[in-house]
Amino acid sequence: MPPALSLDQLRTAVSQERIDTVLLALTDMQGRLQGKRLVAKHFLDEVVEHGAEACNYLLAVDVEMNTVPGYAMSSWERGYGDFEMVPDLATLRPVPWHSRTALCLADLRWAGGEPVAASPRQILRAQLHRLAERGLEAFAGTELEFIVFRDTYEEAFERGYRHLKPANQYNVDYSLLGTARVEPLIGRIRREMTAAGLVVEDSKGECNDGQHEINFRYGPALQTADEHSIYKTAAKEIAALEGMAITFMAKFNEREGSSCHIHMSVPGLDEQGFDRFVAGQLACLRELTLLYAPNVNSYKRFASGSFAPTAVAWGHDNRTCAVRVLHGRFELRLPGADVNPYLALSAMIAAGLHGLEQELELEEPVTGNAYVADKPRVPTTLRAAREAFAGSAVARAAFGEEVVAHYLNNADVELAAFEAAVTDWERVRGFERL
Structure with missing residues (x-):
């Protein structure tokens, strides 16, 4: 699709004083938009060509934006320097719920020009490039x-x-x-x-x-x-x-x-290729769950009879399965609404490519209730998913050691915060009766 707002249209709107602010945004590890509100003229005169700086701690903090240890790319020892936000003008669009405002998403690169590998948008770009090398493209909803x-x-x-x-x-x-x-x-x-x-x-x-x-x-x-x-x-x-x-x-x-059910199709795959792509989803589901369910709370969804999956299974139009196949596309039902879409889509592509490369055979579909089927189970805790991801050869081959280490540390930070917390459940259960 063409951009919702072209650069020439933005120039005209700025000259006519209909737009005076441009939000330049990156997507962080949680898939949230972070960035700056730029004066529109400055965006046009400087940032379009040269980009803008942002502190690299934006990809090395916890959910509450606290600095935390364990990240190779950003730390007190490294001085918390900058990376560059490079506007992707294909994402330029108006922001009608704010007065006289436009938005542009950015890719991240280091000062030397190399992409920031752990940036979610760059992770997805890398997986799409792997698909493109096979002459394929992924479509999703x-x-x-x-x-x-x-x-x-x-x-x-x-x-x-x-x-x-x-x-x-x-x-x-x-x-x-x-x-x-x-x-x-x-x-x-x-x-x-x-x-x-x-x-x-x-x-x-x-x-x-x-x-x-x-x-x-x-x-x-x-x-x-x-x-x-x-x-x-x-x-x-x-x-x-x-x-x-x-x-x-x-x-x-x-x-x-x-939930956040994700539908995907890969035009150009024949029937056998599609089956192998789906087989890859099942083969890699447990070890890539961390990218589908990134938080402690994510795992509370996985309950029998809840329309959230508990079994690593697929079926034709079967909502009890983790993977539901419908007319040339498949739906992954594992992610919740807290998912980072860039990471989830990256994991789905990496799993599908694994299925193609290994020529995996697709098992028979589940035709009944997958909640009671004799199938492997989805990880039930963040710690279990973290350990599966840490041991995943598929993840390391697809994303690289740097990315795997980065998101393992993210899981470790979340686990440490949760394990240090005293919850309402504990107070209600134990205040008087223990």
């Missing part, structure tokens, strides 16, 4: 669920994220009546995303209280990952503007979790 609350983000913070009011009080899956209650917000998100150049297809209610989903047009994998990250940020910002809050936690409470 993500289905991202979330829960809407009628509290503001500030109110939720002050309450410790307890006693929040969901936007719906009952299951509104496919309900037009129930979703109408939240249409002022969901409708605004659909319209603002369309105005930003994303192709919106639909929105619908989901099972948990206040749970909803908005779906976008299937497209080239990098474009899909970019738009996923833009939309996720935008949905939170628009919710805040409406005095509400959205969470993309994989499992907010003990009810249904929020």
Whole structure:
């Protein structure tokens, strides 16, 4: 697709004072947008040609933006220097929910010109290059669920994220009546995303209280990952503007979790090649789960009868399986809404290429309930997924030692933070009775 906003259109809009700010954004390890608000004239005069600097700690911090040890690329010992944000003008677009603002995503490179290997966008670019060497291209779509609350983000913070009011009080899956209650917000998100150049297809209610989903047009994998990250940020910002809050936690409470089912097709593969590509998904699923489920909370989704998978299995249009095959494409049902789309798509391509290179045979599909099938199980904890990733020859061959070490350290940081925390569950269980 052409950019939603061309450079010439941006120049005109700036000269006419319709745009005065350009957001230059990178995507971090969590798939979040980080960057700068640039004066539009400075973006045009300097940054388009020369890029802009950003501190390299942006790929070496925890979720709360605390500096943490263990990263080779960025540390106190290395001085926390800069890398360069190189605008990808194909991603240039208006930001209609902010006044007179545009957005451009950036690739990351070091001062010498080499790409920052651990950057999620660069990881996906590398896997797409491996596909292109075979004359192939991946197309994908993500289905991202979330829960809407009628509290503001500030109110939720002050309450410790307890006693929040969901936007719906009952299951509104496919309900037009129930979703109408939240249409002022969901409708605004659909319209603002369309105005930003994303192709919106639909929105619908989901099972948990206040749970909803908005779906976008299937497209080239990098474009899909970019738009996923833009939309996720935008949905939170628009919710805040409406005095509400959205969470993309994989499992907010003990009810249904929020998923991010990912559909993928690889045009040019014949039937045998497609089968091998799917076989690769199954063969590598356990060892690449860390890239599909990156947080402690991610693993709370994997429960029997929950529509989140527990078995490493595939089936034709079978939602109990981790991999669901439909008419020339497959759906990976493992990731939750907290997934980094660049890393998940990279893992899917790496697994598929493994299937092609090893000429793997696709096992027989599961035709019944995969939750009770005699199949290997999906990892149930972040620690188990971390260990599987650490021992993965596929990951090291596909991504390289630098990337594997970087994301293992990310898992170690998350595990250490969780294991040091004292939870509400522990207080309720033990305050009086222990």
